[in-house]
Structures are given as C-alpha cells and as structure tokens.
C-alpha cells in the first residue's frame with residue numbers, strides 16, 4: 001500500500017509523463033518533411049547550470065525558467081527527416097538504461113504512426129547517453145538493424161580513445177562504458193562524418209564542437225534554412241542570453257562558448273530555424289538579438 005501511495009504521489013508531482021506523450025510536431029522545409037518526437041525528459045541537478053555565473057543574475061534566470069529547485073527537467077527532442085529517398089533519424093534517445101524519465105522515443109514514434117523499420121539512416125550529433133544509448137535494446141541488439149549509421153569521426157575517436165576516461169569527471173565514467181557498448185554494435189554499419197559532408201543532397205554536417213570533442217549539427221536546406229543544433233544550444237535562456245557562461249556538461253567549455261557565439265550570430269543574422277534537442281518541446285524556433293545577447297523565439 002505504501003509503495004502504491006508513494007507511486008501515486010510521485011506521479012502527481014511530475015507532469016512529465018504527460019509531456020512524453022506530446023503529439024509529434026510536424027513541418028516542411030524545402031523538399032523535406034520534418035517531425036520532432038519526444039524521447040521523454042532528463043531530470044538533472046540545477047547545479048549543472050552555469051554554476052560559476054554571477055549569482056544574482058543566474059538565480060533570476062533560473063527563476064524565469066521555472067528551475068529554482070534542486071532538479072530541473074530537460075526535454076529530449078528527436079528529429080526525424082523524410083526526404084524523397086530516405087527516412088533519417090537524428091540521434092536515438094536514451095534507451096532504457098539511462099533515466100526512467102527518458103527512452104520514450106520508440107513508443108512515441110509508434111504513436112505518431114511511424115514504423116521504425118522504415119528508418120533508413122541514423123545520424124548522431126554526439127556520443128552522450130541521451131543521444132546514443134537508444135541505439136541498442138536490453139539484449140544489446142540494434143534497435144534498427146537495417147539502418148545505415150553516420151557518426152562524427154572526431155567523436156568516434158574521442159569515445160574510443162584513452163582521453164575519454166582521462167578527460168571526464170569520475171561520475172561520468174559510465175558514459176564511456178555505455179558509449180563503447182553502443183558504438184561496438186554499430187561498428188560494421190557506420191560511416192564516419194566530417195564537417196561539410198552531405199548525408200543526402202540538402203542535409204550537410206556542420207562543425208559545432210565544444211559540448212563534446214566531435215559534436216556536429218546538421219544544416220537542412222530549403223526555405224530560410226534550418227539547423228538541427230543538437231546540444232550546441234541546450235538551455236532556452238542561459239545559452240542564448242549568456243552564451244559565455246560555462247556549463248559543466250560541456251567537455252570543452254571554451255570551445256563550446258565559441259561555437260555558441262558563432263551559431264547564434266549566424267542564426268540571428270538570417271531567418272533560419274533551429275531545432276534544439278534540449279529546448280522546450282518541440283525545440284523549434286528562431287534566434288533574435290536582444291540586449292547584447294540573443295533570445296530564443298519558439299514556434300507558436
């Protein structure tokens with residue numbers, strides 16, 4: 001009885017399971033049809049958010065974002081692109097070994113009427129658990145055995161190299177084990193990506209390292225343009241208003257800052273859209289300049 005009561009309370013306190021079932025967000029971009037599907041969300045310590053930033057300013061921003069508690073919820077938005085020849089998934093979510101609040105991608109795809117066996121290509125932005133661990137099931141078998149996989153070469157080298165263990169804090173050692181387990185399974189089906197490569201005509205790899213050593217974004221041609229930014233811009237307020245604030249989640253903080261500035265400058269200069277993996281669902285919007293920084297303007 002106690003367990004049931006506790007479960008009931010937890011369910012009441014967390015509106016997140018409802019969010020995970022959010023209907024997919026669809027739009028067209030040039031010759032492509034895009035869909036954003038939720039993988040659920042991550043529950044993360046608020047102390048991860050720019051801990052070294054000026055205290056009062058940081059607190060005001062967390063309050064504005066509704067993130068004043070010890071934990072905050074970070075959405076996880078997966079992009080699916082239908083081209084004339086392919087169905088392309090960008091990142092695979094967390095799978096069922098990272099956090100109980102995440103790993104909902106396959107259920108949500110099915111609910112959206114997508115047969116996952118029809119996915120022909122998978123492109124990874126980087127090797128963090130919430131983007132990669134969904135590649136395999138509980139038996140370590142590939143979720144999509146017939147798809148072709150694309151992974152940034154520099155990112156592949158990082159996770160499989162000695163620096164992955166040396167360069168990460170001890171509490172993230174599990175990230176390396178998990179990444180290697182997933183990468184070993186896609187090894188025979190993967191193509192290495194370099195910035196400037198095209199996945200198909202109109203979908204190009206863009207260098208956005210810093211969050212991780214080989215992080216990439218994807219430029220999707222058509223209309224005013226679109227960039228699937230992955231984790232180059234993660235927080236809807238901090239990353240835009242203060243791209244210079246460091247985040248412990250970034251492997252190379254200085255490089256991540258330079259990448260954010262470059263990306264924001266470019267997005268604000270045009271009318272290009274972006275999709276952010278961790279921005280409020282569906283994470284689709286545009287960037288405007290504001291008060292010496294930038295502002296994320298979500299689609300309505």
Ligand SMILES: [Zn+2]
Nearest residue numbers: 128130231277
């Ligand atoms: Zn992420």
